[in-house]
Amino acid sequence: MDHLDELENQSIFILREAYKNFKNLAMLWSIGKDSTILVWLARKAFFGHCPIPLVHIDTTYKIPAMIEYRDRVAKEWGLNLVVGKNQKALDEGMNHEKGRMVCCEALKTNGLQCIMEEHGYTGLILGIRRDEEGTRAKERYFSPRDKNFEWNFKDQPPELWDQYKTSFADDTHIRIHPILHWTELNVWEYIQREKIPIIDLYFATPEGKRYRSLGCAPCTGTIDSTAKNVDEIVEELKNNTTTSERSGRAQDQENTYAMQKLRARGYM
């Protein structure tokens, strides 16, 4: 069993625990590479099926190619797609010029909150990873959120021997993170091995630019790169890299503790 098999087997185990223990479960699909491999892993876990609905929070500022890719893949893979929007905030003219953190919270966190309430989800699967940034390094695989969506990182339940938190009070929900233990390189190596069709925004343009992390068009920048396909990205990551994966994501750089504040209040 090589390292990718190890990661895959652990993630499948977690997905199956989530599916067994939560009656009303959904998976967040941002269209990016991480949540797309999550969908792939679900099909592995459930033998070709994805019995969990996929929620996509549409801020309407997403890069247009993402929406086209989303609808095509959902159709090909037979996915149950649920699209959520914070229409009220959009009607009131919310955008990043009102402040990046304000905008993220309104369109993403609150957008998610609306759709969770509407469907009564008690378990939400997300594709976050520990190596992405500091606060995510401290996450649990099964991480409780209170009724206001808040994360109490100071008092988290213990997690050992693959026994997860599967019981919880009413009005609270659990965030489930099946690929928490993967690294960015692992994700690309897995895409390479499994030949997972990934959105081509990650590949370098003839001008030598590519996205390393995907988000809303106004707040997501490209990096300099010549990696035109999955193999070249894997090589690039092996030889690099001392720049952080989310260096193109503006909200992280907003101020010192931006991510911690966003995440404690329910951001992904």
Next chain:
Amino acid sequence: MGDNGSAPELSSRLLRLVIVGHVDHGKSTLVGRLLSDTGTLPDGKLDFIRDICKQQGKEFEFAFLLDALEEEQEQGITIDTSQIFFHTAQRKYVIIDAPGHKEFLKNMVTGAADAEAALLLIDAKEGVQEQSRRHGYILKLLGLTQVAVVINKMDLVGYDEKVYSKIKTEYTAFLDSLGIEARKFIPVSAKLGVNIAAMKDEMPWYKGPTVLSMLDQFEKKPPQDHLPFRFPVQDVYKFDERRIIAGRVESGKLKTGDRVIFSPSNKQAVVKSIEAWSVPEQPSVATSSESIGFTLDEQIFVERGDVCTLMDQLPIVSTTFDANVFWMGKRNLEKGRKFVIKLNTQEVECEVVEFKKAIDASTLETLSNQDYIAKNDVAELTLRTRNPVAFDLFGSIANTGRFVLVDEFDVCGGGIITTYTPTTKSDKLRDEVRTRDFNWIKSEIKPDERAYRNGHRAALILVTGDPGTGKGPLARTLEHSLFQNNFQSYLLDRRNVNLGVGADLSDPKNSGEGESARRLGEVAKLFLDAGHVVISTSNAFHQEDQADLRLLANPYQVVEIQVGNQSSGEPDLVLSLDEAQNAKEASLKIQNFLKEKKILLGHNYSI
């Protein structure tokens, strides 16, 4: 990969390492130093931290590299486990920095439970402290015995060999008492980078290794393929025409064509296929740590919690066992209070029946005559579960010999199963039943075929209640009316069994060890195997007898008809009747109940 092979990628040899020790002995500083000295930090990260320190008017510390949360940096202590990836020339590591503050034991446990090796830090100036010992003990309970001790802050004691030797002697004695053998004691200064990545000149009396070269000597946890096959069932899927039993191989191997047995139900079948999606070829073998699914040649009833094994390597099945437990809950772990035990995929109510020894984990002192343990303490105790569970001793198969305890919504304790002695009568009876079931010669006629012909499934109906409540007449009426409806009913009177089958028992009513109940149960089992609805009444069904009958009748259903408000045992189904003086009416109620529960199916019912 070329024909002449290639060196394995670095990333294929990731080792999970935990760093533990008393608060403020320098764990985060060591991790920060390791990251910095191996060139693993992202560009700008050091500058970023320096900026924060400047903003907050503090001196730069390596520890801040790890402390992602604002509160942590303000308080200067790690609150939660943090996982950081880094590498040496040899391989990759994920280091788990576990907090040393007593309040955060659960976070330390979370980090250490997942690790393959541990570095335990001791401050040279402060020496062995409370958490140094407590963490050592917890590592042992978690089964983590690959440990090196790092004696930090040697710069504060003038790099004095005597200080080093004193701590080494004291802590070695402690580890010896736990049965842990520390690989090495390494004197370092994490802050100044002494003996971390490179040997420095400050301590010529120390010959090595450095922390980094020690790490490279730790071994990966080997696969558990050589052990007996263990597969706790996680779920059963029916997304398409396949009925797939899903779960993870905890140890051993499985091949298609293997005859497998599910405990505690003792059901058997043959593995028809091992299923997988999007793989180059259909697998025929599964080994440990693989999350798999398989189909069976027969549609036997299997559910989450069952443990699948091979015939000749059965797990222990019992309700009672001894364990070592550590406790992290806000409320105490007390004798007699109910908790939920999660043992692999089994989840059942349990309680502590005896505290053999309550221990203060920081001193290893026995807390005498204590029927509870508080947060952060450990105990040797006996647990009893409400229903039988399948397990192994931690010493034989670690993955199926450990469990967690849940109080309300949270995991509050963890433990390993140390010993099991089949002393109780029901343990012995369970072993007998298992042997009987394995050797039972099966009829060509399947239970479903009998049910189709008879219009009902086989079931054992026990009528219980106080004397004079009309149980006898009710049982007779029930037998008769079932018979008149063309059902195969038989009233099995305990007295009749004792007259013949039990004739050699001198005093069947009070015969020791429940022998009379056992014989009644075995006779009932034969009738059940023949497909009958077996009715029995007794005043003498104590809880224990009834549990025995249920065990003997397995896998057939046991229904208890309680006349009056008396509860006994734990049958599969219960119908309470206020009274049974009108036997006809009561019998009708029972029949409706049996229909509702799909025991009486009606003739020509198609299966």
